[in-house]
Amino acid sequence: MKERINRIADVFLIFWNLPLSKIEPKLLRLIELLKKNGVSDFNFPYIFVNDIVTKSGLNDFETSMRVFEKTTVFSSAEFAIRFYYQNYFEKTLKQMEKWSKHNDAFVRRLASEGSRPLLPWGIGIPAIKNKPEIHIKILENLWNDENEIVRRSVSNHLNDISKIQPELVIKFCESRFGVSSDLDKSLKHALRGLLKKGNEVALSFFDYDTNWKPKNLKLDLKKKKVKIGESLPFQIRFGNPTNKKTKIRIEYKIGFLLANGKYGTKVFQLGERMVDAKEEITINKTHPFRPITTRVFYPGTQNISIVMNGNELIQSEFELVKG
Missing domain, CATH: 2.60.40.10 (Immunoglobulins)
Known part of the structure; x- marks a missing residue:
């Protein structure tokens, strides 16, 4: 799958052999035409549009961020943003924190999904794995988001962290139960890995008696x-x-x-x-x-x-x- 994404982006750039600032209007026009032909937003098969950004704009942080803010609504930039973590860690972190307060749910989702410590198929970022707490501010902004797709991303992000620092996730969740049934479900989804491992504290949040035997x-x-x-x-x-x-x-x-x-x-x-x-x-x-x-x-x-x-x-x- 990743090889196909990479290949499609390369073929576009054979014809668009330009810096990202020149490609930007062409790329946005492509998305506009696809939408006019019935392609909906947040459409995974078109995730290659973000690889076009990375391949042509990795040396231009500001333009890349401006374009990602638009393309991620059409097809998530969660894989592509990680190359910017590799090359501009602090600047990308600040951008993701800013996006966590964006008015578009798909941009807010990117702030959580693209920064996951163990994002499936995403390139590994050792600085995130070694210090997953750096994104707690983003998760605090988004854990009770009005949009389920954002909350689900936060749950998955927390589940990733639980495999590295379980105590951090327990601390995050323990004081947040009881706001609503939907948010309780999100927190339970975040704790699913610890529940499967039989973590006594996580189980106690849901009134499971670990001393009970059949x-x-x-x-x-x-x-x-x-x-x-x-x-x-x-x-x-x-x-x-x-x-x-x-x-x-x-x-x-x-x-x-x-x-x-x-x-x-x-x-x-x-x-x-x-x-x-x-x-x-x-x-x-x-x-x-x-x-x-x-x-x-x-x-x-x-x-x-x-x-x-x-x-x-x-x-x-x-x-x-x-x-």
């Missing part, structure tokens, strides 16, 4: 051998041993065999629910092993475990075989 927990795999391309059906049975309603978060974790013989784990959510006193629960689930672009399946012994309120409680193994 009664008579059973994990029943309907197959012990699964072909790549097929699915693994399984069933969970358990009871609530207490005499009161209990809020539980249920997940399952699969240990995927890797090429080096080690295991990589991924957590999948089975749901959150209130369980009545002494209630008996049965959950049926099917996990697919069809080929996907983001994961290679290696035949051999894999494992699956059940996690409740952050505690890994029971595990079973199965064989993954070639289809």
Whole structure:
């Protein structure tokens, strides 16, 4: 994907072999014509327009920022802005802080999305990874933004930080609950990585009792051998041993065999629910092993475990075989 973006921008610049100040009106005219032909704003396939800016204007910070402010509304400049972090870190940081107060939601989103410590497919910026707190001011400006697309970006940014400095994200979130249900959802999305890791403080924000344990927990795999391309059906049975309603978060974790013989784990959510006193629960689930672009399946012994309120409680193994 990134190679295609790069190639399209290069081809444009064969014909527009000019500095960005001269390309700017041509680029904005291109966007105007695309819109007239029915192309909507914030359209990912046209993300190459921002690479045109970077390739022709990296030596012209002011013009680049002026153009990004317009192009990011049409197709996000989240990847392109990171080259300016590389070359003009402090100036870019100040520009992003300014954009976090912009009147256009897509520009405000850029301030959060383009500055993420672990932006997928974006070039890494060591100065951000090593000091993710530098963008807290931006996140404080945007966490309760009126636009969901901005709030979602802030949640993803905070989730990135939680992988580097979890205590920073916990501190950011802990005093912000209770403003509205929508904002509480955004904060929960920000904490999703810590919830999956069973972080006790994060779980406590949502009233999950990490000391709770189910009664008579059973994990029943309907197959012990699964072909790549097929699915693994399984069933969970358990009871609530207490005499009161209990809020539980249920997940399952699969240990995927890797090429080096080690295991990589991924957590999948089975749901959150209130369980009545002494209630008996049965959950049926099917996990697919069809080929996907983001994961290679290696035949051999894999494992699956059940996690409740952050505690890994029971595990079973199965064989993954070639289809």
